[in-house]
Amino acid sequence: MWWVAGGAAIALAGAAAIARQSLEQQRALFETDARIVHRLLSQQVVQHDAILATLALLQPAPDAPGSRSPEQRLPALYPRILSVQRSDATTPWPDPGLAEAERLSRQSGRAALAPLNLSGGRYRLVLASEPASYALTIDLQALVPWSEWPMAPQTSAVRVELVQAGQRHLVQPGRLQAGAGARFEFHKVVAAESQSFDVVATQTVGWRQWPWARMVAWVLAVAALLAALQHLQRQRLARRRAEELLRLGQVARLNTLGELAAGMAHELNQPLTAVLANTQAAQRLLDDDPPELSTARGAMAQASAQARRAAEVVGRLRRAVERPDSGAQRQAVDAVDAVRRALYLLEPECQRRGVVPMLDGTPALGVMADPVALDQIVHNLILNALQALEQVPATQRRLTLTARTVDGMGELAVADSGTGIAPEVLPRLFEPFFSTREGGLGLGLSLCETLASGMGGSLWAANAANGGAVFRLRLVLAGAGE
Ligand code: ADP
Numbered sequence: 208m209w210w211v212a213g214g215a216a217i218a219l220a221g222a223a224a225i226a227r228q229s230l231e232q233q234r235a236l237f238e239t240d241a242r243i244v245h246r247l248l249s250q251q252v253v254q255h256d257a258i259l260a261t262l263a264l265l266q267p268a269p270d271a272p273g274s275r276s277p278e279q280r281l282p283a284l285y286p287r288i289l290s291v292q293r294s295d296a297t298t299p300w301p302d303p304g305l306a307e308a309e310r311l312s313r314q315s316g317r318a319a320l321a322p323l324n325l326s327g328g329r330y331r332l333v334l335a336s337e338p339a340s341y342a343l344t345i346d347l348q349a350l351v352p353w354s355e356w357p358m359a360p361q362t363s364a365v366r367v368e369l370v371q372a373g374q375r376h377l378v379q380p381g382r383l384q385a386g387a388g389a390r391f392e393f394h395k396v397v398a399a400e401s402q403s404f405d406v407v408a409t410q411t412v413g414w415r416q417w418p419w420a421r422m423v424a425w426v427l428a429v430a431a432l433l434a435a436l437q438h439l440q441r442q443r444l445a446r447r448r449a450e451e452l453l454r455l456g457q458v459a460r461l462n463t464l465g466e467l468a469a470g471m472a473h474e475l476n477q478p479l480t481a482v483l484a485n486t487q488a489a490q491r492l493l494d495d496d497p498p499e500l501s502t503a504r505g506a507m508a509q510a511s512a513q514a515r516r517a518a519e520v521v522g523r524l525r526r527a528v529e530r531p532d533s534g535a536q537r538q539a540v541d542a543v544d545a546v547r548r549a550l551y552l553l554e555p556e557c558q559r560r561g562v563v564p565m566l567d568g569t570p571a572l573g574v575m576a577d578p579v580a581l582d583q584i585v586h587n588l589i590l591n592a593l594q595a596l597e598q599v600p601a602t603q604r605r606l607t608l609t610a611r612t613v614d615g616m617g618e619l620a621v622a623d624s625g626t627g628i629a630p631e632v633l634p635r636l637f638e639p640f641f642s643t644r645e646g647g648l649g650l651g652l653s654l655c656e657t658l659a660s661g662m663g664g665s666l667w668a669a670n671a672a673n674g675g676a677v678f679r680l681r682l683v684l685a686g687a688g689e
Pocket of ligand 1: 628648651
């Protein structure tokens with residue numbers, strides 16, 4: 208994942224920057240301390256030149272009994288000066304080192320160091336002058352002005368040494384780390400030409416001194432930030448998905464509404480057509496001379512029955528919309544009666560096609576059903592059968608309606624001798640909007656099935672053994688313990 212790699216890169220780069228910044232800070236502190244140390248030591252050693260110059264200038268007399276010469280008082284004033292020695296024509300130096308230093312001093316015109324033995328913690332400085340030359344023995348450890356020292360000598364991590372001609376004197380031990388992550392060094396010769404000691408300061412920063420806490424905190428902060436970002440991203444995706452689902456849901460609802468409207472149009476079309484046909488027929492019969500009153504009355508009765516049916520369809524649809532979950536209002540009805548009603552209504556359609564419907568099975572079949580829904584289903588099934596029969600020659604058209612009891616259910620079968628249902632059509636028959644008829648809405652059967660299952664029944668289709676299609680509606684028998 209790109210954000211894991213990116214996050215790791217940011218975390219590592221940040222941790223490295225923290226480490227570098229911390230090292231820079233430690234280096235700056237080290238350099239400051241080392242410069243202070245160098246300045247303090249320079250100030251100390253340069254005083255030795257001044258002391259020797261003063262002694263040479265004053266040329267104090269050798270020890271006189273009862274009085275103390277300035278050179279004897281010096282160690283009291285400067286604790287680091289262990290002793291002052293003097294040599295003149297009558298008093299030679301006690302050791303050749305001092306004589307050699309005096310020679311060098313005379314050559315250079317300034318104080319000179321006697322051969323060193325820094326491991327002894329002291330050194331000697333000689334200034335040649337007339338009539339007497341002077342030598343100071345200086346204690347290196349006492350040379351260090353601890354009161355002004357910028358570090359805690361026992362605990363500081365910085366090692367300080369004085370180096371001269373390959374010899375070293377350790378001023379402050381420091382704590383040098385093995386396996387160090389970084390090493391700082393400072394070299395500078397003290398500002399006194401006569402005592403050219405190199406001030407060497409060293410500090411190492413071990414892995415343990417790295418700013419781990421801050422580095423880990425940074426990495427954790429980056430990880431937390433990434434986790435928060437990822438969480439936000441997930442939330443955004445989830446919200447988008449929810450919005451999409453909502454949109455689909457709305458589309459689905461719109462589809463259902465469209466389906467409902469189309470279904471209503473479909474269901475109302477038939478009775479309204481019948482109303483129109485019957486009233487037109489009645490009009491014609493009344494216009495006859497003499498008017499055929501009884502036939503006209505019959506046509507008007509049919510028209511009003513169809514109009515009532517249309518009103519019932521509207522009412523049922525309204526109930527379904529208002530209380531979609533209430534399902535069908537079931538009651539005990541005679542399914543054969545429903546078939547008769549439908550056949551009565553569709554009589555003109557049958558006549559037009561030359562179809563003589565046959566009623567088979569029991570003369571009455573009590574089932575639990577919503578009477579209007581049952582009428583709707585039977586009407587649709589018979590109309591579909593009539594439409595299918597149009598595909599075959601008039602002589603072969605047969606329509607059989609059978610009512611019987613099967614497996615403890617009331618079954619109504621509508622069988623026709625039409626072309627039957629193609630195998631590829633059969634599984635899609637009850638899909639809304641599936642139609643093979645030109646101008647067909649494909650809603651009739653889907654509505655029928657919905658109505659049937661709403662009443663606790665079922666509807667399915669098959670091809671009959673002797674050709675044609677058979678639709679079976681099964682409903683709960685009236686008085687079957689419901
Ligand atoms: P529509 O009649 O508006 O096309 P239906 O839901 O009533 O819609 O029927 C869907 C399809 O089922 C029809 O187009 C037709 O192909 C098929 N069908 C329905 N009844 C029969 C039948 N009795 N015989 C053969 N096919 C039928």
